[in-house]
Amino acid sequence: MTAVFGSGADTNSYEDFENTDLIIVWGSNTQEAHPIIYNHIRRGIKNGAKMVLVDPRKLPMANFATHYLPVRVGADIALANAIGHVIIEEKLYDAKFIEHATEFYESYKEVVAKYTPEFAETITGVPADQIREVARLYATVDRAVIAWTLGITEHHNGADNVFALINLSLLTGKVGKPGSGLMPLRGQNNVQGGGDMGALPNKLPGFFNVEDDGARAKFEAVWNCKIPAKNGLNQSAMFSAMRDGRIKFMFVIGENPIQSEANSGHSRSAFENLEMLVVQDLFMTKTAEIADVVLPASGWGEVDGTFTNSERGIQRVRKMVNAPGEAKDDLWILQEIANYLGANWHYQSAEEVWNELRSLSPSHYGMSYERLEREYELQWPCPSLTEPPEKVLHTRLHSDNVGMRAKFSPVEYEEPLEPADEEFPFVLITGRRLAFYNTGVMTRYEGGKVKDQEEYMEINPTDAAKYQLENGTRIKVSSRRGSVEVPVKITDRVMEGYVFMTFHFPEQVNTNTLTNDVVDSKSGVSPYKYTAVRLERI
Amino acid sequence: MAVEMDTIETVTKSTICSFCGTGCGLSVTAKDGRIVSVVGDKNSPVSHGETCVKGSQAWTYSQSKDRLTYPMVRKNGQLVKVTWEEALQVIADGVRKVKDASGADAFGCFSSSRATNELNFLAQKLMRQVIGTNNIDSCNRT
Numbered sequence: 001m002t003a004v005f006g007s008g009a010d011t012n013s014y015e016d017f018e019n020t021d022l023i024i025v026w027g028s029n030t031q032e033a034h035p036i037i038y039n040h041i042r043r044g045i046k047n048g049a050k051m052v053l054v055d056p057r058k059l060p061m062a063n064f065a066t067h068y069l070p071v072r073v074g075a076d077i078a079l080a081n082a083i084g085h086v087i088i089e090e091k092l093y094d095a096k097f098i099e100h101a102t103e104f105y106e107s108y109k110e111v112v113a114k115y116t117p118e119f120a121e122t123i124t125g126v127p128a129d130q131i132r133e134v135a136r137l138y139a140t141v142d143r144a145v146i147a148w149t150l151g152i153t154e155h156h157n158g159a160d161n162v163f164a165l166i167n168l169s170l171l172t173g174k175v176g177k178p179g180s181g182l183m184p185l186r187g188q189n190n191v192q193g194g195g196d197m198g199a200l201p202n203k204l205p206g207f208f209n210v211e212d213d214g215a216r217a218k219f220e221a222v223w224n225c226k227i228p229a230k231n232g233l234n235q236s237a238m239f240s241a242m243r244d245g246r247i248k249f250m251f252v253i254g255e256n257p258i259q260s261e262a263n264s265g266h267s268r269s270a271f272e273n274l275e276m277l278v279v280q281d282l283f284m285t286k287t288a289e290i291a292d293v294v295l296p297a298s299g300w301g302e303v304d305g306t307f308t309n310s311e312r313g314i315q316r317v318r319k320m321v322n323a324p325g326e327a328k329d330d331l332w333i334l335q336e337i338a339n340y341l342g343a344n345w346h347y348q349s350a351e352e353v354w355n356e357l358r359s360l361s362p363s364h365y366g367m368s369y370e371r372l373e374r375e376y377e378l379q380w381p382c383p384s385l386t387e388p389p390e391k392v393l394h395t396r397l398h399s400d401n402v403g404m405r406a407k408f409s410p411v412e413y414e415e416p417l418e419p420a421d422e423e424f425p426f427v428l429i430t431g432r433r434l435a436f437y438n439t440g441v442m443t444r445y446e447g448g449k450v451k452d453q454e455e456y457m458e459i460n461p462t463d464a465a466k467y468q469l470e471n472g473t474r475i476k477v478s479s480r481r482g483s484v485e486v487p488v489k490i491t492d493r494v495m496e497g498y499v500f501m502t503f504h505f506p507e508q509v510n511t512n513t514l515t516n517d518v519v520d521s522k523s524g525v526s527p528y529k530y531t532a533v534r535l536e537r538i
Numbered sequence: 539m540a541v542e543m544d545t546i547e548t549v550t551k552s553t554i555c556s557f558c559g560t561g562c563g564l565s566v567t568a569k570d571g572r573i574v575s576v577v578g579d580k581n582s583p584v585s586h587g588e589t590c591v592k593g594s595q596a597w598t599y600s601q602s603k604d605r606l607t608y609p610m611v612r613k614n615g616q617l618v619k620v621t622w623e624e625a626l627q628v629i630a631d632g633v634r635k636v637k638d639a640s641g642a643d644a645f646g647c648f649s650s651s652r653a654t655n656e657l658n659f660l661a662q663k664l665m666r667q668v669i670g671t672n673n674i675d676s677c678n679r680t
Contacts, residue, residue, distance in 0.1 A: 014560075014584060035590035036560045186559025190658070191651040194676030197658035199649040201672050205659055210672050223667040228643070232672025238646040247646045247673065249636045253661055254650030276632040282605055292632070293625055294617060296606035300556040300597065301566060301573050305654030307554050309561025309584065317654060318551045320568040325607025326622065330653060334660040336622070338668045340630040353656040376552075376563070377583050 001182070004166050004406050005175075009192060011393045012145060012181035013311045013379065017044045020179040021141040024134075026054040026165060027076065028149035031061045034185050037310070041147075050141075052134055054079065056429065057493045057500065067134050070495060073427055075124040076152060078413040080164035082120030083135040084112040087171055092139035097173030101397040104408040108167055111410035123413060139172050143179030149187060163409040170406055176394035186310040193308030196364075196380070197357065201232030206361025222360065242270040249276045253330070254297065256285040280333060296327035303329055304350040306372070312393075313377040314367050420497065424479065424532035426463075429500045456489040458500040459535075464490045467535055476536040477501075485538060499533065552579050555593040556652060560584065562593055572601060633669070642670035651676045 002008035017023060017040040030038040038061070045051055045064060053065040054076070062068040071079050087093050088109055098105050117128035124131075138144055146169065152161045166175075166182060174180040186192055198205035204227075208215035216227050233241055235257075241247040250271070258268050271277055271290055279291040282299045302323045306314050323329070331353060335345045347353050351369045358365050366382035366389065382389035396403050420427050457477065459469065469475065472487050477499070486501065494500050550567040563582025567575045576597050580587035609625035610617040620628075636644050649661040658676065665674045 034558055034560050036562050036585045036588050036593075039588060188651045189554070189556050189559060189561065190653065190655065191559055191676065193655040194649060194651040194653075194658045197655050198662040198666075199647075199658040199674055199676040200662075201675055204666075205662065219666070223663065225667040226670065227666050228670065228672050230672070232643075232674060233646065235648060235675040238648075238673060238675065241646070241673075246644065248640055248644045249632065249646070251645075251647040251661075251665075253648065253657070254653050255648045257648060275636055276629075278629055278632075282600070283602075284604070284606060288606075289617075291617070292612045293629055294606065294610040295625060296608060299600040299605075301553070301568070301600055303654060303657075305656040307556075307561060308655060309554075310559040311561075311584075313561055313584065314655070315554045315561055315563070315584075316552075317556075318553045318566075320549060320551055320553070320566050321571050321573055324605045326609065327605065327607055328622070330657045331660055334657070334664050336626050337629055338660075338664050340626045341633055341668050343668045347660075350654065350656040353659055357655070357659050376581060377561070 001162065001166070001184070004163070004170075004409060005394050008195070009312050009380075009393070010181070010183045010185075010310055011175055012178075012183060013313075013391045014040045016145055016179050016181060016392070017041045017049075017147075017183075018047055020044055020049050020143045020145050022050050022052065022137060022144035024052045024054065024138065024144065024146045025061070025065075026146060026148045027152040027161075028147055028185060029055070029057070029059050029061075030147065030149070030185065031059065033149060033187070034310075037147075037185060050137065052137070056495060056498060058495075059493065067130060067137070069124075069126045069130055069134065072123070072125045072495075073429055073498065074416040075413065076161045077164045077411055078115060078120045078123040079126055079131065080161075080168060081112045081115035081411075081413065082117050082124075082131045083138065084108070084168055084171055085115045085120075086117060086132050086135035087139045087168075088112065090136070090139075092136065093171045094173035097398070098171070101173075101176075101402050101406055102170050102408060103405045104410070105170075108171075108408035108410045111412065115413075138168065138174075143177065144172070144174045145179070145181055145183055147183040147185055149185045152184075160411040160414075163411045167408050167410070170408055173398075175406075176392065176397040178392055181392065183310070189309070190307045192310060192312065193306070193314070196308055196361075201234050201237075205357055206363055219360065239267065239270045242273055245273065248274055249278075250274055251278050251280070252287055252291075253280045254282075256281070256287050258286040258290075280330065282327075295333055296323070296325065297333065298323040298327055298329045302327075303331075305331075306350075306354060308380075309377075312379040314364070314372065314380065314382075315377045316369065316372050418480070418532045420532045424534045425497070426533050426535060427498050428477070428479070428531040428533045429494070429498055430502065430531075455486055455502060457486045458491050458494050459488050460494050460496045460498070461490050461492060462496050463499075464488065467537060469537075474538055476538055477533050478536070479531050479533045499535070552581065555589065557592045557596065562589055563587075564589065564593060573597065637669070643673060645669045645671050646673040647675075649674060649676045 023041055050066045052067045053062050054069045054071050056073045117131040121128045146165050169175040169182055202210050204219055210231050220227055277291045278293045279288040280295040280297045281288050288294050301320045304319045305317050308314050338345045362383045363381040366384045367378045379389045469488050471490055474485055474487050476483055476485050548569045553564055553566055555562045555564050562585035563579035565577050565579040576594055578587040578589040608619050609622055611620045611625055611628050647665050649658050662674050665671055
């Protein structure tokens with residue numbers, strides 16, 4: 001998103017799901033992973049919007065869709081390019097918008113030329129006629145929103161998948177307007193905010209680039225320090241640097257990478273190679289167990305501060321109770337570490353930290369705690385203390401003052417890195433279930449009323465019959481990297497040839513033993529969604 | 539900076555859910571220093587009083603008896619309880635040793651995309667201003 005528009009965030013607001021003509025949900029089990037956003041989508045459907053669902057699994061929400069496109073895992077680019085092909089072939093594109101606000105249309109046109117719906121059908125499994133219908137629908141409605149989650153990004157070429165969807169919005173001018181835009185839905189409560197605050201190797205707080213000399217100079221002057229002129233290492237590159245000894249000291253704050261990283265045995269050995277590992281967390285996680293120093297932190301309900309949600313909305317979180325025992329506020333912990341190392345930090349409250357950020361980030365300046373108290377949620381950019389913030393980004397693309405043009409980024413379909421073969425004939429997809437969350441550190445504790453507290457593997461009835469499996473039969477699942485044992489659940493939610501597991505219950509079944517830790521060179525994501533596996537009866 | 543709460547009485551405040559990226563508003567009641575109820579906050583412009591099962595029930599993890607309650611340092615292969623002063627000194631000594639031998643880019647930080655903006659701001663400031671490296675990433679891609 002940043003590469004195309006200059007900023008990486010949802011272009012629109014949740015309310016746009018309720019005031020639009022078409023919602024394309026692509027690779028997102030919104031109903032289970034983002035249930036309250038799904039309620040916005042439902043209200044949109046009630047208001048007359050159509051919904052198209054694109055997903056390898058026939059999710060229950062398919063019942064409310066006018067079109068369900070059962071795309072094969074990893075074939076999203078072929079499908080998106082075919083939709084673009086039809087829109088160009090039938091001259092349904094927004095020629096005025098393309099001319100006015102975009103560049104590189106010709107190279108996009110060239111790339112999608114070979115993605116006829118018939119050719120795409122052979123790759124995606126989606127019938128050519130359905131591709132044509134959805135292309136016509138998207139191009140001809142007034143307003144349309146495309147929403148996606150990890151089904152799009154958790155592939156070896158996840159960044160290209162996102163480009164393929166952005167291209168469609170540029171082709172039809174369906175971005176930068178109320179009711180039209182691109183909505184990547186964030187999986188964790190403050191993914192957006194963490195990046196906006198500069199907890200990224202290439203970004204300073206407030207969306208400034210590390211490699212921008214002028215931006216660095218501004219921060220260096222305020223902080224009285226020298227910031228390295230080159231981008232740092234991202235998460236995957238840091239793992240490599242730990243393995244080869246370039247990184248010797250790691251701070252891990254509120255993360256459990258040993259269980260959540262793909263190919264988790266490999267992650268553990270990287271941490272064991274360090275001279276010092278400091279873990280700051282709520283629980284004795286697998287990562288904390290091998291640390292040299294473990295610091296007890298404060299959790300939700302125990303700290304003041306702000307979160308930034310998927311629609312760029314900043315909201316206040318509030319302290320209700322004290323942390324247990326000697327556990328401390330994370331801000332206190334970081335301040336103490338800094339001051340033990342000779343810094344002179346003296347923040348008295350979360351608000352003082354926030355005010356420093358506001359002074360450095362014009363996009364956040366207008367959101368004082370006092371105003372957040374009154375208005376509840378404020379979306380960035382919000383440069384003024386009195387003006388309302390922007391609900392829709394990139395409206396400039398439709399104005400006389402276009403500014404930086406939005407670039408088409410043509411992308412080609414690539415074969416999966418690890419296609420199913422004779423030895424590993426099934427494709428394992430991983431994902432989340434409604435009541436649980438990631439590695440379960442936060443959701444397996446004392447959640448007595450919640451059903452389905454165990455891992456199982458979903459398998460299609462036809463495949464189950466081949467292996468003579470019944471619901472609950474335990475089987476061995478193996479990839480090129482390891483094996484786990486898991487009971488099966490038979491369901492037509494998954495297509496033949498695919499199986500589905502979560503990674504919520506690593507003590508029962510450590511799904512990430514199986515997954516592949518090769519990363520997308522553009523986005524740094526591992527292809528959790530796609531792993532070739534074989535099944536054996538025990 | 540940690541302000542001690544007067545939690546003898548019952549307090550109810552608005553806050554934001556800590557699970558997915560939607561940002562639903564919750565109304566949380568605490569009594570005698572324990573959170574006792576979480577319901578949807580009707581004033582929230584995001585969720586209008588709605589919550590999912592995670593938001594309304596799964597918060598109990600934060601009050602688990604398994605929470606870490608004191609700092610620990612590894613001694614003779616075992617993690618043992620220490621004071622905050624000792625833990626911080628061990629970190630400071632470790633940082634100086636690695637920095638002197640290998641420089642600032644021998645450090646890295648994984649910051650939490652579940653923690654607040656304020657924490658993430660200070661984590662990157664610690665790495666850039668105090669340590670002197672851009673090696674910081676949040677778990678923002680997964």
